[in-house]
Amino acid sequence: MSTPRLAVIGGTGLTQLKSLEITRRQVMHTPYGEPSGPLVFGRLNDTEIVFLPRHGARHTIPPHQVNYRANIWALKHAGVDNVIAVAAVGGITESMKPGMIAIPDQIIDYTWSRANTFFEGGDLEEVTHIDMTWPYNQGVRDTLLNAIDDLCIEAADRGTYGATQGPRLETAAEIDRMARDGCDLVGMTGMPETALARELELNYACCAVIANWAAGRAEGEITMDEIGRNLDQGMTRVKDVLTHVIETLS
Numbered sequence: 001m002s003t004p005r006l007a008v009i010g011g012t013g014l015t016q017l018k019s020l021e022i023t024r025r026q027v028m029h030t031p032y033g034e035p036s037g038p039l040v041f042g043r044l045n046d047t048e049i050v051f052l053p054r055h056g057a058r059h060t061i062p063p064h065q066v067n068y069r070a071n072i073w074a075l076k077h078a079g080v081d082n083v084i085a086v087a088a089v090g091g092i093t094e095s096m097k098p099g100m101i102a103i104p105d106q107i108i109d110y111t112w113s114r115a116n117t118f119f120e121g122g123d124l125e126e127v128t129h130i131d132m133t134w135p136y137n138q139g140v141r142d143t144l145l146n147a148i149d150d151l152c153i154e155a156a157d158r159g160t161y162g163a164t165q166g167p168r169l170e171t172a173a174e175i176d177r178m179a180r181d182g183c184d185l186v187g188m189t190g191m192p193e194t195a196l197a198r199e200l201e202l203n204y205a206c207c208a209v210i211a212n213w214a215a216g217r218a219e220g221e222i223t224m225d226e227i228g229r230n231l232d233q234g235m236t237r238v239k240d241v242l243t244h245v246i247e248t249l250s
């Protein structure tokens, strides 16, 4: 069987990809523990891809407890080169409206206490510092942006993703601070996933779905109802984009 070159990491609202014909599931054990679930191999037309729901098949793993190292290691060792990471986010900047897709080009890490590197431990040959000037792979970003263009979907073609610790949402003051830092979007899973993918030399980009206005950016409080409604709308578009990307690959 050929090796799938593309993996999709599903986020909140994307625990399965219905357009895929599932060919097999593979349980992976890694030196870093268990991934969020078995890797799901699926076929669309002639292209096989790998799908991994970040929060588990039943959406039970909170963002700060995702085993990011195991997930990224498992994908690398399944032979994947390219990763599209789907993630639900809040919109901070006015143009980042709920229901829209955004393909971020920068990220700021506000997380703490997460296992955030493969380059540590006793068997290290030397200290390694990876370049993160441009944290997302431009080739994978272009593939996503071309699909978005072809489908005439309204999307933001850049943006700075602020990765927070969660699982709670932010305070309005925290979002004000993030806006001053230059963040356009806020989410809980972008780090350390992005950096770990770079450490293992995976071509990784994020397809963010804006689920709500970030705290204090709209009247009132953020409700799970609002998040659910916008995610449904956004994820329908993301599935179209992913299907188009996979069709283009074949």
Ligand code: HPA
Residues within 6 Å of the ligand: 088, 089, 090, 091, 164, 169, 170, 186, 187, 188, 211, 212, 213, 214, 215
């Ligand atoms: N903050 C952090 N993560 C999120 C949000 C948010 O407002 N919405 C969806 N994921």
